Amino acid sequence: MKVTIVGAGNVGATCADVIAYRGIASEVVLLDIREGFAEGKAMDISQCATNTGFNTKVSGSTNDYSKTANSDVVVITSGIPRKPGMTREELIGINAGIVKSVAENVLAHSPNCIVVVVSNPMDTMTYLALKATGLPKSRIIGMGGALDSSRFRYYLSKALDVPSNDVSAMVIGGHGDTTMIPLTRLASYNGIPVSQFASQEVLDKVAADTMVGGATLTGLLGTSAWYAPGASVAYLVDSILNDQKKMIACSVFLEGEYGQNDICIGVPCIIGKNGVEQIIDINLNEAEKAAFAKSADAVRSMNADLKTVLA
Numbered sequence: 632m633k634v635t636i637v638g639a640g641n642v643g644a645t646c647a648d649v650i651a652y653r654g655i656a657s658e659v660v661l662l663d664i665r666e667g668f669a670e671g672k673a674m675d676i677s678q679c680a681t682n683t684g685f686n687t688k689v690s691g692s693t694n695d696y697s698k699t700a701n702s703d704v705v706v707i708t709s710g711i712p713r714k715p716g717m718t719r720e721e722l723i724g725i726n727a728g729i730v731k732s733v734a735e736n737v738l739a740h741s742p743n744c745i746v747v748v749v750s751n752p753m754d755t756m757t758y759l760a761l762k763a764t765g766l767p768k769s770r771i772i773g774m775g776g777a778l779d780s781s782r783f784r785y786y787l788s789k790a791l792d793v794p795s796n797d798v799s800a801m802v803i804g805g806h807g808d809t810t811m812i813p814l815t816r817l818a819s820y821n822g823i824p825v826s827q828f829a830s831q832e833v834l835d836k837v838a839a840d841t842m843v844g845g846a847t848l849t850g851l852l853g854t855s856a857w858y859a860p861g862a863s864v865a866y867l868v869d870s871i872l873n874d875q876k877k878m879i880a881c882s883v884f885l886e887g888e889y890g891q892n893d894i895c896i897g898v899p900c901i902i903g904k905n906g907v908e909q910i911i912d913i914n915l916n917e918a919e920k921a922a923f924a925k926s927a928d929a930v931r932s933m934n935a936d937l938k939t940v941l942a
């Protein structure tokens with residue numbers, strides 16, 4: 632199975648590294664516009680093979696899309712990341728043009744691939760990739776919810792002082808500092824509601840910390856995060872390539888689900904070899920429904936800025 636990752640920067644290279652290390656795909660191609668950069672990252676990752684024991688073939692390409700031909704999955708991480716103090720939404724001006732041209736280029740060489748969009752603002756970039764390529768909605772998946780949910784589980788595990796892997800929790804809605812919806816009511820510690828282990832005040836702080844999880848890391852690192860984002864993309868790619876049918880919160884095109892239409896936004900999905908195989912329309916309570924509608928309004932108003940790039 633072949634995976635192409637466009638953008639060999641922090642997230643793209645980390646994703647390639649995790650995919651190789653875990654043997655998720657037999658072949659990974661990294662592509663970047665920076666001369667020699669993807670080749671260098673691919674060589675560095677490949678030189679881990681003997682010490683970490685993987686067989687995945689990793690290669691790099693400077694903007695030569697013929698090397699990406701017949702990929703099963705293409706991940707788009709090309710574009711600029713935010714700096715401290717910025718929102719993801721401020722990246723749209725530069726990233727929209729990049730994501731549109733990259734999506735068209737990859738499809739020309741891999742017409743049957745499933746596209747995973749990572750570049751920010753991710754929900755709007757996913758919508759753009761869908762509209763620009765005309766691909767069926769099952770084959771365009773925005774990655775954000777897997778990452779936000781892993782951060783939610785991290786903050787819950789800290790608050791409860793238990794292992795992250797014993798915590799089950801999901802974040803839906805937009806992948807933005809104010810649009811994420813951590814579903815605290817449904818979060819559990821080994822199946823027991825987290826409300827039995829922490830006060831509402833503590834859980835509210837966990838939700839608030841989760842929503843600004845990316846901004847917190849950007850403030851600490853000077854650019855946005857890459858280890859957990861790269862691992863989250865690899866987790867999603869694994870479910871596609873190995874037909875695992877995991878339930879993962881992903882940004883996908885809605886046609887009536889959650890009362891929304893003509894938008895890509897995070898909802899729980901079953902992810903398998905066909906991409907988005909099912910959207911799980913869970914019963915939200917009134918407060919969660921209102922939060923989802925508000926989140927969708929914000930994502931939709933960002934999408935309106937795509938008019939010129941989609942014209």
Ligand SMILES: NC(=O)c1ccc[n+]([C@@H]2O[C@H](COP(=O)([O-])OP(=O)(O)OC[C@H]3O[C@@H](n4cnc5c(N)ncnc54)[C@H](O)[C@@H]3O)[C@@H](O)[C@H]2O)c1
Nearest residue numbers: 638640641642663664709710711712749750751753774860
């Ligand atoms: N959805 C998420 O959960 C999530 C998580 C982390 C980062 N991101 C986003 O992912 C993007 C990448 O982040 P990063 O930290 O890896 O940035 P980075 O700057 O380290 O890497 C981006 C790479 O894209 C390349 N690039 C730019 N234009 C290109 C083009 N037209 N074709 C091919 N390559 C091109 C650059 O040369 C660079 O190497 C950012 O937009 C960031 O906000 C999203």
Ligand SMILES: O=C(O)C[C@H](O)C(=O)O
Nearest residue numbers: 713719751845846855856
């Ligand atoms: O925070 C960012 O800008 C990058 C990414 O969306 C993240 O959540 O880490």
